[in-house]
Amino acid sequence: MTQEYWRWPESAWTSKDIDWKKSKTVTAGVDIGSNSTQSAIMCDNLLFGYANLRTGPDYRESAGAAMRQALGKSAMTLKDIRYTVGTGWGSRNVSFAQKTVDEINCHARGARFMHGPAVKIIVDLGAQTCKAIRLYDWDRIRDFVMNDKCAAGMGRSIEVMADLLQVPIQEMGERSLAVDKDPEPVSTTCYAFANTEAIGLFREGYKESEVLAAYLFAIAWRIHGTIGRVQPEKELAFTGGLAKNTGIVKRLEREMKMTALTSEYDPQLAGAIGAALIARDIVEKA
Amino acid sequence: MSKQRWETRPLEVWNKAKEMRAKWQQSIDTASSERVLLAQGNVQWSIGFPALRVIEDNPVGAMMANKSDEFARICRLAGEVLGWGREICGYQLNCWGAMYLGHQMDGSPFPFRDLVIPFSDPCDQHTKRGQAPMDYSPIPRFQENYPLYTGPRDTDREKAMVEDKVYSTLYIIEEIERIFGQKFDDERFIESVKLSGGIRPYAQDVSRFMQHIPSPLSQKDLYSFYTLGGLTKGDPAETVAIWKALRDEVKWRVQNNIAAVGNERYRWMETHPPPWHFLKYYRYMEKYGAVCIGSQYSHMMAGPFELKEDGAWAPRMGNAGFVQSFDKPIKTREDAIRAMIGTEARGHRFKDDEVIRPYALNDFAKAYKVNGAILPLWRCGVGCTVTRKEQGLRLSEIGVRVLHYEGSQPGDRTDLDENRLLDQLDVWMESQGLRKLED
Amino acid sequence: MITAGIDVGIESLKAVILKDGKVLARGIGLSGGAHRAKIVEQVWSEALAAARLKPADIGKVIATGQGKNDVRFADDRVVEPVADAWAARFLYPKATCVVDIGADQVRLVTLGKGDSILEVVMNQKCAAGLGIFLKSMARTLGMALDEMSGLSGNPAGGVTVNDGCAVFAEMDALGLLNRNVPRQDVARAVMEAVAIRINSILNDKIMPARDTTILVGGVSKNTAVVNALQRRSEIGFMIPEHAEYAGALGAALMAAS
Numbered sequence: 001m002t003q004e005y006w007r008w009p010e011s012a013w014t015s016k017d018i019d020w021k022k023s024k025t026v027t028a029g030v031d032i033g034s035n036s037t038q039s040a041i042m043c044d045n046l047l048f049g050y051a052n053l054r055t056g057p058d059y060r061e062s063a064g065a066a067m068r069q070a071l072g073k074s075a076m077t078l079k080d081i082r083y084t085v086g087t088g089w090g091s092r093n094v095s096f097a098q099k100t101v102d103e104i105n106c107h108a109r110g111a112r113f114m115h116g117p118a119v120k121i122i123v124d125l126g127a128q129t130c131k132a133i134r135l136y137d138w139d140r141i142r143d144f145v146m147n148d149k150c151a152a153g154m155g156r157s158i159e160v161m162a163d164l165l166q167v168p169i170q171e172m173g174e175r176s177l178a179v180d181k182d183p184e185p186v187s188t189t190c191y192a193f194a195n196t197e198a199i200g201l202f203r204e205g206y207k208e209s210e211v212l213a214a215y216l217f218a219i220a221w222r223i224h225g226t227i228g229r230v231q232p233e234k235e236l237a238f239t240g241g242l243a244k245n246t247g248i249v250k251r252l253e254r255e256m257k258m259t260a261l262t263s264e265y266d267p268q269l270a271g272a273i274g275a276a277l278i279a280r281d282i283v284e285k286a
Numbered sequence: 287m288s289k290q291r292w293e294t295r296p297l298e299v300w301n302k303a304k305e306m307r308a309k310w311q312q313s314i315d316t317a318s319s320e321r322v323l324l325a326q327g328n329v330q331w332s333i334g335f336p337a338l339r340v341i342e343d344n345p346v347g348a349m350m351a352n353k354s355d356e357f358a359r360i361c362r363l364a365g366e367v368l369g370w371g372r373e374i375c376g377y378q379l380n381c382w383g384a385m386y387l388g389h390q391m392d393g394s395p396f397p398f399r400d401l402v403i404p405f406s407d408p409c410d411q412h413t414k415r416g417q418a419p420m421d422y423s424p425i426p427r428f429q430e431n432y433p434l435y436t437g438p439r440d441t442d443r444e445k446a447m448v449e450d451k452v453y454s455t456l457y458i459i460e461e462i463e464r465i466f467g468q469k470f471d472d473e474r475f476i477e478s479v480k481l482s483g484g485i486r487p488y489a490q491d492v493s494r495f496m497q498h499i500p501s502p503l504s505q506k507d508l509y510s511f512y513t514l515g516g517l518t519k520g521d522p523a524e525t526v527a528i529w530k531a532l533r534d535e536v537k538w539r540v541q542n543n544i545a546a547v548g549n550e551r552y553r554w555m556e557t558h559p560p561p562w563h564f565l566k567y568y569r570y571m572e573k574y575g576a577v578c579i580g581s582q583y584s585h586m587m588a589g590p591f592e593l594k595e596d597g598a599w600a601p602r603m604g605n606a607g608f609v610q611s612f613d614k615p616i617k618t619r620e621d622a623i624r625a626m627i628g629t630e631a632r633g634h635r636f637k638d639d640e641v642i643r644p645y646a647l648n649d650f651a652k653a654y655k656v657n658g659a660i661l662p663l664w665r666c667g668v669g670c671t672v673t674r675k676e677q678g679l680r681l682s683e684i685g686v687r688v689l690h691y692e693g694s695q696p697g698d699r700t701d702l703d704e705n706r707l708l709d710q711l712d713v714w715m716e717s718q719g720l721r722k723l724e725d
Numbered sequence: 726m727i728t729a730g731i732d733v734g735i736e737s738l739k740a741v742i743l744k745d746g747k748v749l750a751r752g753i754g755l756s757g758g759a760h761r762a763k764i765v766e767q768v769w770s771e772a773l774a775a776a777r778l779k780p781a782d783i784g785k786v787i788a789t790g791q792g793k794n795d796v797r798f799a800d801d802r803v804v805e806p807v808a809d810a811w812a813a814r815f816l817y818p819k820a821t822c823v824v825d826i827g828a829d830q831v832r833l834v835t836l837g838k839g840d841s842i843l844e845v846v847m848n849q850k851c852a853a854g855l856g857i858f859l860k861s862m863a864r865t866l867g868m869a870l871d872e873m874s875g876l877s878g879n880p881a882g883g884v885t886v887n888d889g890c891a892v893f894a895e896m897d898a899l900g901l902l903n904r905n906v907p908r909q910d911v912a913r914a915v916m917e918a919v920a921i922r923i924n925s926i927l928n929d930k931i932m933p934a935r936d937t938t939i940l941v942g943g944v945s946k947n948t949a950v951v952n953a954l955q956r957r958s959e960i961g962f963m964i965p966e967h968a969e970y971a972g973a974l975g976a977a978l979m980a981a982s
Contacts, residue, residue, distance in 0.1 A: 002755070006864070034899045057867040057908040090903045128896065148372075156895070160861050164736065165758030184355045187699045189372070192858065192891045193850055196829050199735055199758060200705030203794060208759035221363070228367035663849065682844075692849040701850075709791065709804075710847065716804040717834070717842040 006159035007054075008169050008241070011266065014049035014072030020080070025283050028070070028081045029275025030063050030097065031106065032090030035127030035155050036241055039066035040272035041081065042280060049074065052268050059093035067096070083283050085275040089128075101278050103271050104144055108133050110274030111237050114263040118235045123227055123252075124270070125242030127155030132227040145229045147222070154219070155241050157191035161215060164195055165208070173247035176212035182251070183210050185218035194218060212247065220251035227256070236260045239270035290548030292500045299531045303510045306528060310518040314341050314397050315390075323466060326419050327403030328517060329430065330626055331455060334475030334619075335468050340403070343415060345517055347377030347697035350384070350391060351562040355699060357384075357391045358563070362698065370418075373666045375411040376698025382418035398423070401466075403458065405430035408638055409669020426465055428458045434638065439603065448627060455623050472619045479622040481522040483609030485515045488529035489587035494599065495536045496579050497654050500545030501553065502536050505560075505578035506568050507546060512584050529587075549575035549723050552715075554658040555651060557640045557677075558583025558670060561662070563699040570708060573722045574715045579654045582646070583637040590636045593649040644676045651686050658687040658714070667695040689714045726784035729772075730808065730976025731765065731799065733792030736828035736856060737943070738765060739970050740772040742783070743977040746815075750776035751970055761795045769798075787976040791830075800980070806834045806845045808975030813939050815978050816965045822933035824923075824962070825971065826944035828856035831926050833933065846929050851890055855919075856943050858891040859950070862898060862915050866908045873912045874947035880913035881906075888918035888925075913949065920953035927958055939963045941971035 020026055023043035031038045037055045041048040051069035055062045063086070067078065078096060086094025087106040094100070103124075111122040112135070122133040134143040147154075162169040183206065188194045198215040206214070219242075238260050242248050244267060253259050265273070317324040323338045332340045350358045358376075361383025366372060368386055370379060385396050402416035402425060416427050431454055433447045459470050492511075496503055511532055515525040538544075552574060558581050561567070568578055585591075590602040605611035612625035639646035651659065659681050664670045678688040691710055693702035715721075727744045733756060740752040752772030757764050773780065780798070788796035789808040796802075805825070809832065813823035825832045830847060837843040848855075863870045884906055886897035894915060901911045927933055940962035944950060946969065955962060965971065 034896075057865065057902055057911075059903060059905070089899070093903065093905070128899075156861070159864075160857060163860075164756075164857070166755065166760070167758065184359075188701050188703055190701065190850065190890075190892065193701075193703060193829075195857070196706065196735060197703040200703060200709075200791075202759065202761070202792075203705050211758065221359070225363050225366050228363070229369075687844075690849060713804045713806055713845055713847070717806050717845045719841065 003166075003168075005162040005166055005168050008159075010051075010053040012049075012051040012053070012069035012072065014070065014074050015047075018043050018046055018048050020048055020074070020076055025083075025280050026076070026081050027276045027279035027283065028067070028084040029106065029272040029277070029279060030066055030084065030086050030094045031088040031103065031271035031275060032059055032063055032086070032093055033127055033241075033271075034089045035159075036268060037062045037066045037088075037090075038269050038272040039063075039070040040269055040276045041070050041076070042273070042276040044280075047265070047273065048076075050266070050269055050272065052266060055090065059090040060095055063090075063094045063096075083279040085279040085282070087271050087275045099279075099282065101275060104131065104133055104141060106271045106274035106278060107131070107239055108135055108141055108274065109139060109277050110270035110272070111239055112139060113273055113277060114265045114267075114270060115235070115237045115261045119237045119261060120234065121227075121230060121232045121236045122270075123223070123236070123238050125154065125223065125238055125240040125245075125248065127241060130154060130223045130226055130240075130242075132230045132232070134230040143230050145226060147226045154191070157195060158219075158242070158245070161195050161198065164199060165211070167208070167212070170244070172212055173216070173245040173249070175209050176216045176247035177250060178209040179213045182217050183214045185221050186214045187218070189222065216245070216247035217251055220248050220255065223248070223252060224255045227252075232256055232258070234258055237263075239267045241268050243267035292543050292545035292548050292550065294545055294548040297503075297507060297532075297535060299528065299535050300507075300510055302528055302531070303514060306514060306520055306524065307510075307518060310520055313339055315394060317397060318395070323400045323468070324397055325401045325403050326399040326416055327405065327430070329403055329455075329458075331459065331475060331623065332519060333478045333522070334459065334470045334472065335462065336471055336474070337468055338462070340519065341397070342517065343381035344377045344697075345513065346384075347375075347380035348559070348562040350380040351376065351697040351699065352565065354391050355563060358697070358699070361387060362700075372700070374414070375409075375666055375668075376695035376700075378411065378415065378418065380697050385418065385422060399425060401425050401462070402427040403430055405432045407432060407669060408434060408672070409667070411668060426461075428461060430454065430458070444606075448624070451627050452620065452623050455627075456620065459619075470619070472622075475619065476616055476622045478522040479609055479626045480616060481526055482515065483625070484526040485529050485587065486589055486608055488526070488533040490589065490601070491533045492529070492536050493580075493585045493588040493591075495540050496585075497599070498540045499553075499655065500543060500547070500550040501577050501579050502539035502544060502546060504546035504568065505556070505580045505584060506565065508580050508584040512587055516587055545577075547572050547575065547577040550577045552576040552658065552718075552720060553579050553654065553656045554660060555579055555647070555654060555656045556581045556660045557647070557662070557674065558637060559696040561693060561699070561702055562696050564702065564704055564707070567707065567711065570711060571715075573724050574720050575723050576658075576715065576720075579656065582640045582650055586635065586637040588636060590639060591649075591653075592646070593653055599649075599653040640677075644673050644680050647677045648680055648684055648686075651681060651684065656686060658689065658718070660689045660691070663690055663692045664695050665692065665701065666698065670696065687714070687718060726981060727778065727782055728977045728980035729783050729786045730973040730978070730980060731769065731786065731788045731790075731796050732805075732808065732970070732972035732976060733761065733765060733788065733790040733795055734828055734972075735791050736860075737969075738768055738790065738792070739973040740768050741970050741973040741977045742772055742776045742778065743974070743981060746981075748967075748974070749778070751967065751973075753969075756792060761792050762797060765792075765796050785980040787980040789972050789976045803976060803979060805830075805972055806832055806842060808972045808979065809834050809941065810836055810840075810842055810975065811978045812941065812971040812975035815974070816971075817937070817939055817963055819937050820939050820963070821937040823939045823941060823971075824927065824933065826855065826923060826940070826942040828943060831855065831923060833927060833929070835933070846926065848926055851922075855891070858894070859916070859919065859944065859947065862895065862912070865895070865898065866902075866912050866915075868908070868912065873916070874949050876909055876912055876916070876949050878913065880917045881910040884910045884914045886911075886914045886918045888921035894918050916947070916949045917953050919944075919950050920957055923950075923954055924957045927960075933960060935960050937963075939965065941965065941968045943969045945969070
């Protein structure tokens with residue numbers, strides 16, 4: 001059985017301590033992305049359960065699976081959830097959601113929850129896109145920018161690269177940091193060919209860490225260009241799957257000359273958590 | 287390493303060319319401190335204003351690409367963040383990015399422009415050229431018209447085009463005098479026009495000599511000279527002298543079979559311009575014994591040429607447009623302008639042939655006896671790329687082997703996979719039965 | 726003399742051991758990245774073992790493919806189109822053209838007289854039509870690659886994806902999934918797009934001959950793509966058994982010449 005280098009670890013967790021029956025409002029958020037799907041269940045202001053799994057070819061099925069895994073072995077069922085908000089690329093496929101909300105607002109809300117009110121710039125590093133969001137001091141979006149269609153590889157191409165190099169995807173970041181100085185980034189912006197170019201660097205005598213460095217530096221560089229347009233300032237937070245790639249995060253921090261906030265929460269959950277919180281807002285306003 | 291077929295030796299006149307180029311670069315860097323106006327553009331009459339120098343973003347962008355991947359990249363990002371698209375010509379993105387950062391590669395202050403004189407060109411990026419310095423600070427702009435005509439020679443049309451050029455040139459000169467309070471030095475200008483006419487015949491000889499087998503010069507050698515008197519302006523007498531010196535030396539090389547590439551066994555041509563950040567591919571091709579005899583772009587100082595019906599390679603319009611053919615003594619400013627306006631005003635520049643006349647490359651290929659042609663496709667270099675694929679088809683029809691490769695733009699290394707290009711060169715050579723002569 | 730050819734591609738590497746025009750053994754493995762040279766050794770020993778030979782029994786080894794320099798023990802190296810041409814002439818003496826569709830490159834080689842090659846056309850960059858893309862798509866669609874390539878039937882009306890850019894095609898495919906189009910239909914649309922793209926490369930300079938064109942390379946095993954390609958180009962491709970070994974075979978043949 002060949003090792004699946006591209007498969008990143010999925011996760012799910014349900015709280016054993018929170019007595020959800022005593023909560024005032026139980027809401028949920030489901031974020032269906034083109035590559036990964038997350039769910040989050042909030043009991044008032046506490047995270048009760050979550051799941052993070054690969055989006056399959058059947059989006060409805062993925063949403064259901066994410067929900068089931070977040071509910072886990074608890075006695076809570078879908079019926080106990082007061083309101084669900086769906087978000088993300090595939091939001092229309094959260095069939096049990098009462099409403100869909102755009103992922104910009106959901107990410108912003110989720111990031112403020114995870115990092116506190118000081119966060120001003122949120123950069124979502126996803127599978128197909130990167131988005132930079134600038135917030136006011138209150139929870140409203142001031143500015144927002146997204147990458148152009150052509151991008152030197154977001155999450156999708158990293159999977160292909162892991163496969164080609166036979167490096168486990170969750171190790172790519174760390175391995176890329178084992179260089180004294182970054183080489184010039186891979187020049188190709190098209191992510192289909194950035195891979196080929198990176199592999200061509202072995203021919204020039206590059207070591208694996210240097211190839212990874214050139215490749216991830218290129219991704220960070222492209223993202224840096226996109227974020228530049230919202231004039232980043234402190235505090236900064238990264239969300240999305242690629243926020244877990246230290247090779248990209250460290251390089252972004254270096255280019256932007258600022259360190260991002262971290263939190264105890266999985267950065268991939270920001271959209272789902274935000275959606276669940278927005279669901280609670282809706283319930284409380286009604 | 288196999289024994290060379292022909293003798294090679296470096297060009298003696300190369301150092302002088304390097305010196306002249308450096309002097310010109312110096313003059314741009316010190317323009318501001320000398321309180322001399324710096325214009326964005328490339329007008330031929332700038333020498334008439336003692337306190338005016340001209341520079342385009344092309345050579346700046348190209349030099350940046352050639353000298354530092356890192357600095358060019360940072361400049362392009364600076365341009366992008368300010369709203370310039372990635373699809374903008376890399377020369378501009380490099381140069382104006384540096385302008386936004388305020389400094390050049392070595393940390394010295396960026397030479398900000400005082401006025402803009404762009405000209406239109408088959409490359410539509412050219413008219414955009416002036417925008418960035420104008421966005422940066424409110425400076426005057428004078429648009430130079432540049433006609434482009436692809437049909438058979440039409441002398442009535444030419445008359446009209448020349449008149450238009452003369453009129454607009456006189457107008458721009460007067461406006462600069464008025465706005466900047468500078469006096470145009472007619473005597474100096476007339477003198478330079480009379481002198482500069484001497485460049486062309488030497489340049490024509492040099493170009494023609496490269497038809498010799500083995501070629502005495504290669505494309506890389508040409509790059510050291512082709513801007514002298516054109517893109518980079520210096521003292522006219524000195525410029526004529528270096529072209530003469532080059533001509534004399536190349537003539538001697540031809541007489542003695544001194545080659546640019548000692549193992550020349552394959553001759554190839556290309557189109558303008560090359561990837562300035564990756565000029566080592568010429569050296570790579572030399573490992574196969576392949577010499578690049580240039581492009582119509584790099585031969586531009588010779589003026590437009592074509593293959594006549596009798597097989598001769600001759601100037602397309604004879605002496606028309608050269609100061610030598612000016613039919614009366616040059617006494618006034620207007621006389622000098624009329625004499626100075628070369629074939630450009632008649633709608634023919636050699637370098638434009640590459641773009642506007644798909645069969646022009648065939649003429650060039652036959653005259654220079656090429657075996658193959660490398661025609662890059664530049665995604666962001668619109669003017670460099672239009673009609674290239676078609677030209678490739680035309681060249682194939684006469685038996686010239688064609689290779690296309692892709693990239694962003696000659697000044698922008700984005701999207702040029704260098705190792706893949708080397709692989710493509712290997713495939714191109716080996717599939718024609720040629721293996722490397724050296725590692 | 727016993728000879729061998731080793732074709733090191735970006736995704737997989739292939740080895741062929743040849744004696745008097747007969748293949749004694751084949752070996753295949755995933756190339757990997759940094760440890761490619763090591764994997765070459767591994768695949769090589771496996772092929773030798775299958776042929777029951779020792780390295781000393783091999784008279785000459787020629788390497789080809791993008792990673793040809795990683796075959797440290799090769800006696801010579803040759804570019805892929807030349808290897809393809811050798812294989813083509815051997816497998817089908819009447820062949821005039823060979824189309825090689827691999828993981829990240831497509832090549833069209835037109836054969837001239839004797840040993841010569843008239844022309845080589847390669848995809849420049851844009852490659853909706855290649856192996857890496859198909860593999861990635863199969864993963865997205867939750868199918869095994871074999872399953873996807875074995876899908877029969879034409880794509881459903883109105884279900885198409887971009888046929889110029891693999892990235893755009895992938896985004897289109899995801900959009901179709903989002904609209905709950907059955908994944909088999911999405912798969913068919915993807916493979917149709919691949920065929921369209923390859924066909925446009927075939928059209929680039931010289932249209933290959935209808936009856937004397939060979940198809941080799943890994944993607945030639947994808948029946949759905951091949952059927953769509955045959956339909957669109959109207960070329961009756963000759964597809965040899967073990968088509969993905971063509972490069973290695975060609976290199977081995979050249980070594981024997």
